[in-house]
Amino acid sequence: MSAQVSTQPEGSGGAVESYRAALRRVGAAEPHRLPGYDELVGAEGVHPEDEMLADTIDALGPGGMRAKAAEAARYVSSDGITYGATADGAQARNWHIDPLPTIVGSAEWAALERGLEQRARLLDLILRDVYGPRRLLRRGVVPPEIVLGHPGFVRQADGIALPTGQQLILAATDVARSADGGWVVFGDRTQAPSGAGYAMATRRIVARTLPAVHRRTSTARLRGFFHTVRAALLDSAATNAEAPRVVVLSPGAGSETAFDQAFLATLLGFPLVEGDDLAMRDGRVWMRTPGADQPVDVILRRVDADFADPLELRSGSQLGVPGLIDAARRGQVSIVNPMGAGVLENPCLLHFLAPISRDLLGEDLLLPQPDSWWCGDDTDRQHVLANLDRLVIKPLSRDAGTSTRFGWLLSASERDELAARVEATPWAWAAQEPLPESTAPVVTGNGIEPRRLVLRTFGVAHDDRYAFLPGALGRVAGEAEQDVVSNNAGALAKDVWVLAGRDAAPDWSERESAAEPAAPALAAGTLAPRMADDLHWFGRYAERVEATARILSVVDDLTEDYAARPGSLGAIAMESIQHAVTMVTGIAPQQRTGTGLDYTAPDQWATDPEAHLSLLVGEESTPGTLAYAVARLVQCAQRVRDQLSLHTWPVLARLEQTLARAGEPNTSRRDTLEAVLESSLALAGIVQQSMIRDATWAYVDAGVRVERAALTVELVRATLAIERSPVIEGQIVEAVLQVGESVITHRRRTSAGEGPSVPVQSALHLLLVDRANPRSLAFQLDRFSEDLRLVDDPQGVAAGAAIAMDLPELDVETLGATDRSGLDRLLVDLRGRVDALANALASQHFRRKGPQGTQLTEWTFSQSQRQSQSQGVARG
Incomplete structure (x- = not known):
């Protein structure tokens, strides 16, 4: 196109x-x-x-x-x-979004929904049969090889059933238009359907981008669907718990749909967990916590079945829980969608759906499919091989080591190779007529351009029926001439507006959402160790970003003023703060060459401070830089997205954008650092003003306190533990107090005759022992102890309090006297004790599971092999 x-x-x-x-x-x-x-x-x-x-x-x-x-x-x-x-x-x-929505009339959507509901019921019946009596296979309605040979068929899940009427709880169906404008199905997603979270996120963006059109259009709302999903999950619990505990099992932040998983967990109100957060004990699944583990009743699975249980499936997987299938077999946990539901994502099965529908439902399919052929049939295979240049060729499974091929895009040699593969394993291939697909207007740099469109629809089983999201995740081709519309090929997302009729009753999912059973909230201190760890480091990196920006801002000002005046008092103060930057960041200012550092050359503070400051601000790959801290802060936030306020993300986005522009020509470093500080303060405000004072907040705040305590001690040691003349020291103290955000208090108290009159003594008092100063070491220790009370850690409370109790005894007049060796020893001791607090916290609260795996003995292997073979003969 x-x-x-x-x-x-x-x-x-x-x-x-x-x-x-x-x-x-x-x-x-x-x-x-x-x-x-x-x-x-x-x-x-x-x-x-x-x-x-x-x-x-x-x-x-x-x-x-x-x-x-x-x-x-x-x-x-x-x-x-x-x-x-x-x-x-x-x-x-x-995520790429086109701002123009695709609008579907209410009557047209109602007809599509009826077809989707029939299809979901049919797929559910197939799933029940495949993992039950297998009558479809026995009677030859479906060739056994396309089911038993499909990678999504999980033999270990045979006979496992959810307590609900339906087994297929979540269904996603991909549809497109035929040439006459009717809707045609070209695929199903049943393994762990993704995209519903993206659909809601896309709706929120488009509604903000075109607010007038959105307000004036009677569009069906999406929120009720997620209420229904929540209710369906709670109702699917296998146990008799009055308040079932539901978790969303994710592969982790490295997953390509990590946002979708986290946002879905937020919409549903269930915790997002990873395999490391779950454990098996007494035949049940438990959510690991530093205190008492919490039983899990329902798992919304976003991990593919093959990786979900390393005991019975892929032994090297680190994403699942050993023994998960056995727990489901015992009725101790419900897994949604069930293990093995991926067998329905089978292009070879599409060829047989019409006769299956007549066999199981006594109905013809309401939604048509493209004409298709199964290559396991000799006649069909000859037709496919004769028409390879115009058909869509699909392997049995996307996991089969190949991908869908579009015959008209293949060279002659590629078609010959594909034909050979089809001839070698004909039962594992199917073909379809290509869909013309509709076009939709897309905003491009050249104006409004037509692009091919496909939709993904979403359904959920509840109360013996299926409800559907009144809308869909639309996707349009990323380029004008693309025939393939997929996210991996650069597709753009489209919001799909379904018009609500004037007299339409509220969606049944919205009417019934108020009656859904309540899910238990996580009690204080019951976050999984992995979550607690990521929250803690979110706090630490947030403080590190702010502290690094503060000290770089001060040294940038000093360097601008005094770099050209070596030997002046200001230059000596500048060098002291530059030394502190090196101590705090750990980045030595040696000259850099093409092969590394030249330790024999003068350091860059002396030869090229501008270059070294630029590295400290914008070099993301170097630990200790501002950009590195921002990148790690964002990564930590991504791993606990469902635990953080939605207002967190605009702030993090501004931080990333600010650092991305730092290296551009005519970009002021001072403006960059000021912008970083503004964003850091906004983030701190969100944490302090928007987070409930529970375990989530406690781990974040404890990270802030540990980091600020350590950096404060390091800053004081690098600057004030060295004896200098009073004039020079006065300038250094001013700079240090600027970094510690305490210079105004120092000046006010000095003018009023309050507190120590000697500048260094005033600084030591403000930054170490003043409990009223939110930047002091004493303040951090007090808050750290309060945080650990929230997570029920009396030992940590006592350890923090013990250090804090010693601080009032410090004699700042003696420590600030001529001989600073005592101050240096004290600060070394304090840093060690602060590090010990952090290590004890990690040991007590952040202990991860060790690498998991299974090792089959010769006996267990032979037994499992014989069992699989006997099942294949008896049930195939």
Whole structure:
């Protein structure tokens, strides 16, 4: 689809008419590629439900629409919406959203929903049969090899059933338009369906980007669906607990859909956990905590079945829980979707759904599918091989070491290779007619451009029926000529607005959500060790970012004033603070060469302070720099996204954007550091003013207190534990107190004759022993003890209090006297005791599980092998 809307003059209106002209040009130039339906305009003009949207497009014009696309991108960045992951686990890219919604009429959606509901019921019946009597296989309705040979078929899950009527609790169906505009199904997602969280996040962005259109359009709301999912999960509990405990099991922050998992957990109000957070004991699954472990009744599984139980499945997996299948077999935990539900994600099965529907439901499929062929049938295979150049060829499973192939995109040699693979294992391949798919308008740099569109719909089983999200996650091709629409291929997300009829009753999921059973909240001190650890380091890195920005800001000012005046009093103070920066960050200012550090050359503080300051601010790969601390802060936040306020993400986004611009020409380092400090203070305000004083807050605050205590001691030792002349010391004290945000108090007290009159003694009092100063060591220790009371750690409370009790006994006049060796020894001791507090906290609260795995003995292997073979014969 190569046509672009670029003929309309900027700002002159008529963007929709230009879009129609583009569609006509595509039809004339590439009739074989033209879809038969467009989501905005038809043969008679703009679709009635799209008239308001079309008016908005014309009113804004190409420039206005590009501004809306940029606005949506800013919102995405601000909210921290990401997709994909890099090899080191960092988030790869922002979610891409097109600001123009796709609008579906209420009657049309109702018809689609009926077809989706029938399909969900059918898939549920197939799932029950496959892991039960297997009548479909015995009677030849479905060839056994496409079920028993599918990687998603989990033999160990045979006979395991949820206590609910349906076994398929969550269903996602991918649909697109046929040439006549009807909806056609081209795939199902049943293993661990993803995307519902992205659909809600996309709705929030588009509603903010086009607020007037959204308010004036009677659009069905999405929130009720998540109430229904929550109720369905609580009702699926296998145990008789009055308040079942539900967790969302995630592969971790390195997962490409980590945002979707965390946001879904937030919408549902259930904790997001990883395999490290769960343990098996007495046949039950428990959530590990520093105190008493908590029993888990329901697991919403976002880990693929193959990785979910290293005892019975993939032995090397670190993502699951050993013994999970056995716990489900014993009825001690419900797993949603059930282990083995991925067998339904089977393109070979699609070929047989029509006869299966007539067999199990006595009904024809309401939603059509593309014509398909199963290569295990000789006639079908010959047809596929004869038409490889125009069909979509799909392997039995996406896990089969290959991917879907589009015949018209393959070279002759690639088609020959594919034909050979099909001939070698014909039962493992299927083919489909390509779907033309509809087009939808997308905002591009060239104007409004038609792109191919697919939708992912979401359903949930509850009370013997299926409810559906009144909308979908729309995706449009990332490039004009792309035939493949997928997130991995750079697709953009589309919000899907389903119009609510004027007399429509509230969605049943919303009506019944008020009656759902309550889920128990996590009690204080019951966070899993992995969560507590990440929260603690979130606090530590937040403080490290602020402290690093403060000290770099002070040294930047001093360097600007005195770098060109060596030997002056100010230059000596500058050198002292530069030394403190080296001590606090751990980054030696040696000259850098192409192969590393040159330790024989003069350090960069003396030769090129500007270059060294730039490295300390913006070099993300070097531990100790400001950019490094910001990157680690964001990573910690990503791992505990469901525990943090939504207001956290705009602040973190501003931090990342500020550091990303730090190396650009004409960017002031002072402005960069000021912006970082503003964002750091905003983040601190969110933590202090928006977080409930429970275990979550306690671990974050304890991280802040430990980090600030350690950095304060290190700063004082690097600057004030060295004897200097009173004049020089006065300037150094001023600089140190600026870093410690205490200089105003020092000046006020000195002017009023309060406190020590000698500057160094005043600084020692303010930064070490003054309990009223939120920057002092004493204040940090007091708060640390309060934090540990919240997580029921009396030993930690006592350890923090013991150090704090010694501080009032410090004689700042003696310590600030001529001989500073006593001060140096004291500060070394204090730093060691603070580090011991941090180590004890980690040992007591953050203890992770060791690497898990299984080792089969010869006996167990032979027994399991014989059992699998006997089941295959008896049940296949």
